[in-house]
C-alpha cells in the first residue's frame with residue numbers, strides 16, 4: 016500500500032510526537048500511525064523507517080539517533096528514525112514503513 020502525503024509547510028509542525036516537522040509528526044498529522052513507543056524522543060527504535068528517496072533533502076543523523084538504530088531490527092544504510100527524520104521540502108521524500116510497523120497502520124490506529 017502506498018500513501019502519498021502532500022505537506023503544506025504553513026501547517027507544520029503538526030504538534031504530534033517526534034521532532035517538529037519530522038516524518039513521524041507528519042505521518043501522525045495525517046492519521047498514519049508509525050509505532051513510537053518512547054513518544055518520539057529518540058529513546059527507542061520502534062519508529063525505524065527506510066528512507067528510499069529524498070536523501071539530499073533531509074537532516075543528517077546525529078549520534079543519539081544512530082545509537083538507537085543500533086537496537087533496531089534489519090537496520091541498513093537507508094535506516095532512519097521517523098521521529099528524528101526531518102525533510103526540508105526541497106524534493107519529494109519516499110519513506111518505507113517496515114513490515115512490523117505496517118500491521119499497526121492497517122489496524123487503523
Ligand code: FES
Nearest residue numbers: 053055057062098
Ligand atoms: S519514537 Fe522512539 S525513537 Fe522514535
